[in-house]
Amino acid sequence: MAAALFVIDIQNDLATDPSSKIPHASRIRSSGEKIISAARAALQAQENNTASRLKTIIFVQHEEAPENGTMVRGSDPWKLVFEPIPGEATERLVPKWTRDTFDSNPGLAAELKASEIDEIIAFGIQSECCVESTCSGALAAGFTVTLLSGAHSTYDSDGKPADVIEREVEERLSSQGVKVVSWEEIVAGWA
Template structure:
């Protein structure tokens, strides 16, 4: 069994632009740097099977994440020549719905477990986790490493917790991102709960 880390929609519009980024964008980018540093070391030790960078795109009438634009660009990108790192584009919240061959391609390469983090918790992160569950993958969401915008009734933190609760009810596990980093540093795999 091997796992793939999904880095979901950490794009300039959501993560770096002071006028449009989520309130906890600085936390997500700082945490993302730490996660990716240790995940890339785990790739070398073969305790992680791959990293999938997910990039959302929209048509101009629907939003600012237009292919080729500055808001659309990723904060973290696959390394050139790194065969275990790949980029996938999507136009729906669920990465698997936008990429109909992705699940079978991952399974063919030995991936059975998806570990996810990114932006926005209740949109593309939750939808992609649900898509992975529906496709038969084990799923782990990294707590503290996903976030969203506040809304009229709830803070971003409240929404983060609700997403974690909903995914746990569906059979996903939630692990603190710091625990994942420690496990990778020790040369261990993050295993789904039994």
Template sequence: MAAALFVIDIQNDLAIDPETCVPHAERVTAAGEFILKTARAYMETETGSTKPPLASIVFVQHEEKPEDGPLVRGSEPWKLVFEPRAGESRERLIHKTTRDTFASNPDLAAELKAAGINHIIAFGIQSECCVESTCNGAIDAGFGVTLLSGAHSTYDDGDKTAEDIEREVEDRLEKRGADVIDWTEAAFMWDKGHGIRPPAQQKR
């Protein structure tokens, strides 16, 4: 069986625009760039490997109605920071209108299982919203789930910092049976001697 890497809602409004992005957007995008580089390199060279296969990269893009928020289809805030590569059949784009990617795409779980995928590896924005909801949707659909710590984040909320919320989300998902690992562990698992090294880590 195999895994799919979910890149959740890393969009301009949340990750790039200095007026609206989450406080730790730079950390998430730096991690995301490295994760994708190593994952893609691994997918190109994993034939014959004894390591678990990575079968697909799923880029998730949230969209809203104009009266509900800025992530309106076709707008600059809605655009993705990372996109699937043209002509690469193992990379796909999924749109959603709810926090849970699986709820917005009722056929997705069956499609992934038909492709031999039984595990979801997730990172992105926002931790307690679309990231947690998609992970819960995956668990409910019968997938194993791994959340990449340090590669997801959100906004501060009152007395809670974004990092407080990140940890709370990780704790809740672990209680549901998900694995939580530092994103560099996944990246180094996929790195097959390419000499790739992670960016400097911000203190958490």
């Protein structure tokens, strides 16, 4: 069986725009760059018959109607910081309109399972919104789920700093059966 890496909503509005980015955007961009680079190397090595469970990278892109927010299809805030390589069979873009990627794409779970994928490895933005909802959706769809600690974050909210919210999300997901692993440990395993 195999794993899919989900890169969730690392978009300009949340990760690069000085007026709207999350407080830890630079950490997410930096860890994301390293994770994706290592994943691409692992996928390339797999083509040369070395062992890696990683089978695909899925770039998740949130979009909303103009009256609901800034991430309108085609706009600069909507654009991804990291994009799939055009024509690369092991990478793909998956749009979504709800917090849970699987809810927005009802056939996605069956499609991944048909490709022998049984694990979802997730990171991105926002921890308590789309990251948590997609992890829960993947669990509900029958996948093993791994959340990459240190590679997801959000806004400060309700008097709590973002890093406290990150830990709370990790605790909630862990109690549901999600494995929480540092992104560095996953990357080292792919090397």
